[in-house]
Amino acid sequence: METIVESALNKAVAQIERAKAAGAPIVHSFFDEPTNTATYVVWDPATRKAAIVDSVLDFDAAAGRTGTTSADAVIAYVREHGLSIEWLLETHAHADHLSAAPYLQKVLGGQLAIGREIIRVQNVFGKIFNAGTDFERDGSEFDRLFDDGDRFAIGDIEAIALHVPGHTPADMAYVIGDAVFTGDTLFMPDYGTARADFPGGDARQLFRSIRRLMQLPDETRLFLCHDYKAAGRDRYVWETTVGAQRVGNVHVHEGVNEDDFVAMRTSRDATLAMPKLILPSVQVNMRGGHLPAPEANGTRYLKIPLDAL
Template sequence: MTDPVIAAATSQITTCRATGHVPVVRTFFDDPTFTATHVVHDPATMACAIVDSVMDYDPASGRTDHAMAQEIVDYVTAEKLKVEWLLETHVHADHLSAAPWLQERLGGRLGIGESIIRVQDIFGKMFNAGTRFARDGSQFDRLFSDGTRFMLGSLPAIALHVPGHTPADMAYVIGDAAFIGDTLFMPDYGTARADFPGGDARTLYHSIRRLLSLPDETRVFLCHDYKAPGRDEYAWETTIGAERRDNVHVHDGVDEDAFVKMRTARDATLSLPNLIMPSVQVNMRGGHLPEPEDNGISYIKIPVSGS
C-alpha cells in the first residue's frame, strides 16, 4: 500500500532536484555532545531554519553558556539570513536546546512533533514536574503532525513522524534534504537506541524503513556522530542510497526480527547519556529551564531509587 506522505516527500525531492531549487546547509558540530546543528536556507529568499541547536551546559557547576549558539547567530547575521523556523526533531536526552535563546535574538517559530504531548506526560510524571508544567505542547509555536506541509521561504517542506527512539521523533524534508534526528547514524555506525521511556525497537525499524523508501539521492543530515571504529573524522551527511546499501544495522536485507534482536541486545549494554537528567527536563519545556523556586533559582531534579 502506498504511503501518501512518503509519496509527497518523494515528489518534492524529485522536483527540487530537477529544477535545481535545493537548500544550502551549513553544519555546526558540538564535540562535547557529539551533536550536529544544521542551518538550512533557501538561496532564493535567504529564509532559514535552525535544526537541533545546542546550549552549553556544565553538569558539575550547573552553569549554562551559549558559545555554540553564538556561532550560529554570527553565521546567520553574516550571511544575512532570516530565521523562519527553529526545528527540534525530538526531546533530546544528550544535550540542552538553545532554541529559546536563539529565538530571542533571531526570531522564528519553534516547532516539534505533536507527540511531544506524550513525552511531556511520561517525563512530567517521572520528574514529578507538578501542575505548573503544561503538558499540552504549548511551550512550542507549532506542533507538526505526520505529513504536515510547510514552507521555508520558497522551498517546500514536509514533516514525517518517525517514532521509535522516542514517541515524538520527527524528520523534516526541506527541498531535497532530510533532517532525520536520532533514527539513523552514518552507515558505518548504525542506528539510534530505542530503550528510553516510550521508545521501541520494532517501531524504530518501521520508521527507518519508511525513511529508506525515499529516493536514493536524498541528502540526509544526521543529529549525531560518534566516529565509527577506524574513522578519524566526524561526519553528519550521507544519502538514503548509502544508508540502504551500507548501514551496518539496517541495510537492505535486514528483516524486522533480526533488527529488533540486535537493537535490544545492543541497548542493554549502553549507559545513559551524561546529560540525560538536565536535557530531558529542559527540552520537554521547549528549551527553557524549570520555573525558578521561591529563591529565584531553577533546579534540575535527579530521581533516586533504593537498592
C-alpha cells in the first residue's frame, strides 16, 4: 500500500514529466552576496502568473537598519515583465537573512505560504525570545500552511509542496513544473548539505529528505537557497540537477549510507559557529517576515537573548 510520503513523491515525478511536454516555468534569480542567498521569481510564460521564493530584506546588523534595495530589484523585474504575483513562498524560517515577504506582498500582492511545521518552530523560538501571549504560535502570520503533498499552481503550471525536514522541522521543497526549490536542504554538489544542529534539526531526517529528493528524475532542475563558493571555485552558483547531486554531492552522493552521513554531519556541525544573523532573522521570520511593532517612542526593537543558543 502506497504511503502518503510515497504518494506525494510519485505525484511530483509525474508532474515533472508532464512539465517537459507542457512547457517549463521561467526562473530568474537574484543573488544577495552579503547573506549568500538566492531569491527566485518563477513564472508561467503563458499566463504571466508568478511566485517569489525566499526573498531578502536588507539588514545592516551593526546599525540596526533595514532596507529594500534587494526587494526593489525583484519588484522592478516583476513590473518589467508584466507579471502577476500569486505566491510568496518561504522554504523555511531562515536563520541567515530577514524575509522581505510582507513588503513584497504589500506592493505586489500574492499569498504568503510556508510549511505547516512552522508552528513547531514558532513554539520553540517563541520561548527562546520570550515572545509573550501576543505572538500567536499557530502559523496565522501566513496565508497558507502547506502539508506534504499539497498541490497548488502558478498560472497553468502545476506545483506541489514536499516536506523535507532535517535542517529545521519546517523545511519545504517546492516542485513547480520541472523546477524544484530546495531551500537549505542541499547546497551545490561540491559544497554538500545543510547543517542539522538548530533546535528541531535532525541529521537522520535530513539524510532521508535528501534521498527522497534524489528519487526525482535526473534532469530535474534544482534551485538552491544559498551558495558559499566551495574551495577551488571562484564564482557563485545556485542551480544544479538531481542527477548531479546524486552522483557528485560530496556529503550524500550515492553510496553514502545513513549512519555515515549522520556521523559526518554531527561532527561537522559541532565545529560551526551560529549564523551571524540568526537572532534577528528567526525572530522576524517566525512571524512571516513581519517586524516587531513600534514601541511607545515609535521605534521597533529586536531582542537578543543571552546564552540561549
